[in-house]
Amino acid sequence: MKKKMIPFNKAKTYDQEFLRNFRILKKKTNYSACGYYTKKCEKWINRNLKTKFSVMTHSCTAALEMAALLLDLKKNDEVIMPSYTFVSTANAFVLRGAKPVFIDINVENLNIDINQIEKAITKKTKAIVIVHYAGMSCEIDKVKKIAKKRNIYLIEDAAHSILAYYKNKPLGSFGDFATLSFHESKNMHCGQGGALLINNQKFIRRAKIIRDKGTNRDQFSKNLVSKYSWVDVGSSFALNEILASFLYPQLEKAKKNTKIRVSIWNSYYGLFKKYVKKGYLDLPTQNDYSQHNGHIFFVILKNKRKDFINFFKKRGINCLFHYTPLHNSIAGKKFSISKKIINTNDISNRIVRFPIFSDKKILSKKYFEEIKFYLEEYFK
Numbered sequence: 614m615k616k617k618m619i620p621f622n623k624a625k626t627y628d629q630e631f632l633r634n635f636r637i638l639k640k641k642t643n644y645s646a647c648g649y650y651t652k653k654c655e656k657w658i659n660r661n662l663k664t665k666f667s668v669m670t671h672s673c674t675a676a677l678e679m680a681a682l683l684l685d686l687k688k689n690d691e692v693i694m695p696s697y698t699f700v701s702t703a704n705a706f707v708l709r710g711a712k713p714v715f716i717d718i719n720v721e722n723l724n725i726d727i728n729q730i731e732k733a734i735t736k737k738t739k740a741i742v743i744v745h746y747a748g749m750s751c752e753i754d755k756v757k758k759i760a761k762k763r764n765i766y767l768i769e770d771a772a773h774s775i776l777a778y779y780k781n782k783p784l785g786s787f788g789d790f791a792t793l794s795f796h797e798s799k800n801m802h803c804g805q806g807g808a809l810l811i812n813n814q815k816f817i818r819r820a821k822i823i824r825d826k827g828t829n830r831d832q833f834s835k836n837l838v839s840k841y842s843w844v845d846v847g848s849s850f851a852l853n854e855i856l857a858s859f860l861y862p863q864l865e866k867a868k869k870n871t872k873i874r875v876s877i878w879n880s881y882y883g884l885f886k887k888y889v890k891k892g893y894l895d896l897p898t899q900n901d902y903s904q905h906n907g908h909i910f911f912v913i914l915k916n917k918r919k920d921f922i923n924f925f926k927k928r929g930i931n932c933l934f935h936y937t938p939l940h941n942s943i944a945g946k947k948f949s950i951s952k953k954i955i956n957t958n959d960i961s962n963r964i965v966r967f968p969i970f971s972d973k974k975i976l977s978k979k980y981f982e983e984i985k986f987y988l989e990e991y992f993k
């Protein structure tokens with residue numbers, strides 16, 4: 614009998630809870646946005662991620678676009694970010710006419726190389742975006758210090774990092790803005806969704822308007838104005854209530870599922886460690902300051918990635934590579950500035966990600982016995 618493929622990701626659903634919530638929604642007759650479940654999700658985020666204010670959006674991409682709008686960027690303003698990230702991190706700013714300035718990542722945990730930030734700052738620099746890759750963080754205190762000294766905004770692309778911490782404080786609570794993703798590939802999901810977290814009070818009022826097509830409908834819903842109208846730029850950025858009602862049970866179970874993911878991550882780490890000593894691969898460095906959430910388990914191979922991925926695929930384990938560096942892409946070359954980038958080019962050719970999701974029936978003891986056996990076979 615052919616062995617079933619272990620998928621790279623298996624998005625969880627809470628069917629009973631979703632159906633119960635849907636029945637509640639039907640009684641409330643508000644399926645569109647900014648209603649009962651949106652408020653519950655926002656409350657959960659503010660409480661658990663220690664953020665001042667949050668806005669549910671239809672994606673992390675939308676949240677990044679909102680941040681770019683709120684910053685009022687002008688043509689050719691510059692935004693420093695790593696090249697090793699998803700396209701939306703950069704595209705959101707390009708849509709405003711600004712230029713991403715790509716810098717390198719560190720080899721320890723693939724976060725932005727903070728030593729390169731100051732050198733990339735010019736008079737046109739308006740913001741720094743840090744991406745908490747795989748739910749790990751850079752030394753945020755140091756980046757915050759630079760941002761403060763140079764009067765530059767800080768944005769955390771926290772698409773990977775819900776319930777991960779820097780010095781015991783949740784990621785998402787450090788920047789002027791942070792953005793979350795609830796895409797099905799993330800630790801908690803609603804198919805596709807996101808949130809903009811705002812820690813800088815001065816952006817809160819306008820964020821409510823920009824999310825709602827540039828209208829003051831939020832004030833209208835609170836009886837603060839007699840009718841709502843067009844008051845600013847904006848778009849339809851909100852998450853719909855049906856998806857928020859799907860997401861809320863995921864958030865309620867988020868802590869438990871994060872623990873499961875971290876324990877699966879630790880099982881991989883335990884097995885791969887010996888191959889670091891033997892010189893076949895590298896693993897992320899676990900820093901005292903960064904407490905990850907088991908979003909991605911990756912290894913950096915010394916060579917022959919294609920052979921390695923094919924070897925595991927043939928044995929029913931779906932391993933994947935990750936980002937293609939943005940500075941090398943067609944749009945990246947057209948719209949951005951790139952600094953000296955070495956690690957990004959190198960790592961992107963050598964990284965391999967293993968399946969990880971919060972299901973110990975599939976990623977079981979037996980599964981890890983198989984991984985152990987296959988690693989011995991591959992590296993014999």
Ligand SMILES: Cc1ncc(COP(=O)(O)O)c(C=O)c1O
Pocket residue numbers: 672673674675698699701702744770772773793794795796806807
């Ligand atoms: C670092 C990063 N930022 C932003 C995004 C965009 O997220 P979404 O699909 O929710 O728009 C992704 C998607 O995976 C990502 O990896």
